[in-house]
Amino acid sequence: MIDLFIRNKILFFFLGACLTGASAFSQDSLITVTAERGDGILSLLRKQGVDPYESFDDFVALNMTNLRDSVHLYAGRKYVIPAADLDTVEVVPSIKKQTTQIKKIEGKAFPIFGKKHEIVLSKSERLKGNVYYLVSGHGGPDPGAMAIYGGKSISEDEYAYDITLRLGKELLSHGATVYIIIRDENDGIRDERILEMDRDEVAYPDKTIPLNQVARLKQRVQIVNELYRRNRGKYQRLIVTHVDSRSKGQNIDVFFYHHEKSKNGKKLAESIHKTFQEKYRKYQPNRSYSGTFEDRTSLYLVKKTHPAMTFIEVGNIRNKKDQRRILDPDNRQALAKWISEGVLLDYED
Structure with a gap:
């Protein structure tokens, strides 16, 4: 889209580790993490393997009452991480509740x-x-x-x-x-x-x-x-x-x-x-x-x-x-x- 930019089509596959029990990213079991000194919303989401830009608004909505000026974290407080929009695939049905999560993302590179x-x-x-x-x-x-x-x-x-x-x-x-x-x-x-x-x-x-x-x-x-x-x-x-x-x-x-x-x-x-x-x-x-x-x-x-x-x-x-x-x-x-x-x-x- 940007004129003269290198346009590359990139296909990503994010393969999550096998999880015991319900998916850690399911709506029923959202992850809660504690913010450390120096953390911002973007860095906190990155640490959890979540796309910070896709999840920014959801994070704010989930944690609105626990943010300073609606965008700043308090060190030492717990924050809810939005569920990633992942396709969950049962890999080995015979193994008790063991799943693998795969997300296929297609995008373009603009250097x-x-x-x-x-x-x-x-x-x-x-x-x-x-x-x-x-x-x-x-x-x-x-x-x-x-x-x-x-x-x-x-x-x-x-x-x-x-x-x-x-x-x-x-x-x-x-x-x-x-x-x-x-x-x-x-x-x-x-x-x-x-x-x-x-x-x-x-x-x-x-x-x-x-x-x-x-x-x-x-x-x-x-x-x-x-x-x-x-x-x-x-x-x-x-x-x-x-x-x-x-x-x-x-x-x-x-x-x-x-x-x-x-x-x-x-x-x-x-x-x-x-x-x-x-x-x-x-x-x-x-x-x-x-x-x-x-x-x-x-x-x-x-x-x-x-x-x-x-x-x-x-x-x-x-x-x-x-x-x-x-x-x-x-x-x-x-x-x-x-x-x-x-x-x-x-x-x-």
């Missing part, structure tokens, strides 16, 4: 997501035929907004890029065609809190990113508009992801911009905004969501690009609360998942 995350499994074809252009803010010679966390520098471009990659993978899993406009072939999706800074990002497909700010923006506009022309007649949308920089004391929620004259752009921004409102009501009922969606045609990419689009600011990189939102890989995954659900809502509504 830009990195070794650990390159396989994209098909969830649906709900976005089949749709084209999405994903632009993460800054990159190359421009790191964007910066801050210090734990004595180390962190930069906007690295976190916006990681969220963008996770979003791209979600959209691909629903059959979309995805163009990652700002790209770093070395990084991939990363699960660390501190994302090391570099300057080797390029613009699609492999163009050097200019140092001059206006030249950088013009380059992105030209790339997106040329791809838009090539895909004329298809359903096309553009999503731009940034991390804001404000005073340290200013905590902001995720908010969205669109072109004032674009009904489709407004609808896209509104759909994602609505999804975030619903997620906050569900997972953080004691906390109001103050993120907004509004027109801001003064932004260069909003004004000059042709596809209907939304421009997303995911937080204030200098604020401690907002830093938790972007530094925690579970949070970055949740952001990407929620944005993708808003995209689905936009298309299907």
Whole structure:
């Protein structure tokens, strides 16, 4: 789906060990594990051999009352692991209650997501035929907004890029065609809190990113508009992801911009905004969501690009609360998942 990516069809067979008694993954005997210091939802699920991205929502639903801010684990507490959706096959009927579990998974490899995350499994074809252009803010010679966390520098471009990659993978899993406009072939999706800074990002497909700010923006506009022309007649949308920089004391929620004259752009921004409102009501009922969606045609990419689009600011990189939102890989995954659900809502509504 992503142009110029290596497309490999990969067949996996997960062969579980023989189990005594009822299947450990049956709905009647869900596994309970104790979270250790440093565990996140993704790492905890991986330790149990469960696909963390397929099971993320189920895990949250099962453990909602035992999570901090709906996404963080408490060390020392017990958590229920969702049942894996496995086909159970009786291998040796004559041996008392002995079973083997086999799961056959078919997917495609997209190396830009990195070794650990390159396989994209098909969830649906709900976005089949749709084209999405994903632009993460800054990159190359421009790191964007910066801050210090734990004595180390962190930069906007690295976190916006990681969220963008996770979003791209979600959209691909629903059959979309995805163009990652700002790209770093070395990084991939990363699960660390501190994302090391570099300057080797390029613009699609492999163009050097200019140092001059206006030249950088013009380059992105030209790339997106040329791809838009090539895909004329298809359903096309553009999503731009940034991390804001404000005073340290200013905590902001995720908010969205669109072109004032674009009904489709407004609808896209509104759909994602609505999804975030619903997620906050569900997972953080004691906390109001103050993120907004509004027109801001003064932004260069909003004004000059042709596809209907939304421009997303995911937080204030200098604020401690907002830093938790972007530094925690579970949070970055949740952001990407929620944005993708808003995209689905936009298309299907």
